Amino acid sequence: MKIDSFLKSLSVLSFFVLLFSSCTDKFDEINTDRNSVATVGSAELPFLFAKAEASAVPNIWNYQIAQNLFADQYAQYFACTATYFPSDRLNIRMDWVGAAFNPIYTDMVPQLQSIKAAAPAGSAEAAIADVVWVLGFHRVTDYWGPIPYFNAGKAGSSVAYDAQDKIYDDFFKKLAAASEVLKNKQNEKPYGTFDLIYGGDAGKWFRFANTLRLRLALRISKVDPARAKTEAEAAVAAGVFQASPGDDALLQKSTKGSDNNGLSIMSDWNEFRMSASMESVMKGYKDPRMSVYWLPNNATKANPNGTGKYDGLRNGLTSTQLTEAVNLPTANAKVGARWSSPDFGGNGTYLETPQNIMSVAEAFFLRAEGALLGWNMNGTAQSMYEEGIRQSMRQWGITDAAAITAYINSPDVPVAPEDFLKSPAVSKAPIKWASDIATQREQIAIQKWLAIFPDGSEAWADYRRGRNFILYPVANSENPDITDPTKQWIRRIPFLLSEKQNNKAAVDAAVPLLGSGGDKVTTPLWWDKN
8 A cells, every 4th residue: 555545545534443343333422523522431431541542652554654654764673665755865744744743632632631631630540641641742742842732632723832841841740640649559450451552450551651751761861861860760669661571562453443553554565674774783693583573585475484584775775776686675674474464474463463662671771771870770781781682582472591691692793784885784782791881882772772673763762862873874865954964864853834834823933942953854852962
């Protein structure tokens, strides 16, 4: 399905249908027209929550034009093989990227505000609603910087934009308050089976809230190190993710109601492949996750092993470069079997693959970096780093303890990918824990980048704020703001054209909040100090 037919389909997708087909009639009644609901009581909260939860991250058809054609490629998980898509060469289609902005305000905010108005103060339902609020909004502000936040959902012809530091301050307050509520309600089952991530397990939501707080603490570690330390240590002391797969946050997907996995939907269109950065790292490390994340070149139903090779592409190749024989779309590794159909050696339930939200492995890598900064993370940087690798391996089905230990102790380093531009290895960092702090930071960054795949939104944000692991520059830039890709990188999304047209006064007032760089892709966000 190409982008033009996708955009036609998008216009008819006005609401999300729950996994549970027996509940779809009432869900439609509540969510299609909020004005038709006279009252919202406890019976309605699960329906509202399911809608909000599913909309807090790019879902179904939004996934491609909200994440894959933007953050997924900026994080260099994937490289685009379609010559008519400019995103891989950094030319932003503003009419596409609105899919990362608009659903938060139309599909998440109204539901959560209704829950907050109806749920008792201090309830698990209200606390988890605040956690989902932060989950959705931190992805939006990390794309744009200033966004409408404190007045989101309020009536008015113009909605003000808020500075990112003020938004983050509210994130931390919400997560701290939610954690305080949930720590005494861990045996409750708020929202029950309508909770598409944890099935109503308040204890897991408690650890999720603390882990999200830890993630955001590291995000601000360069701009506000004192606040970052305070928030991170409080999160770890309260209790973050501990064991995979139990704590891993995965959003359940289903073919009922066409609520398919967004990555799976587009995988068979054959318009993106493994990046050269991924090839350099995973091939050099002999990483056992390679065959989980990727299908080999030319994999088919009849021959799921294809050529047996895994080759990637440099991001930003021109149309001419993409036509070179070694870079034909059929000659590069495709996203793995869990996201691909049987026609390409995948599996029959690929459309129901859960969507990755946050992993246990990430929590350990965050703690490893915090320990390097001198924070109390209840363990050493090395122990957290090595445990992060173990937890990631377990998450992806690698259970051979001896093989995992051998990987952790391996001196292997990334290799030069077999690519069109004859690129060098993307890094010289080995897997085995190094003796110098600079290499240790790079090792943590690389392993976290691998572990949080395929969440390109988080990987791109983490790359910008840390720059501890330097990816390849794009081969070619078609963005007028990036004239030298070897020295410049994409650091934010410009304000939407639709917002400039419909909310002009607020957007004009928001531009100074970005600082001297103005509304450009090269302007760093508040927390980006690289």
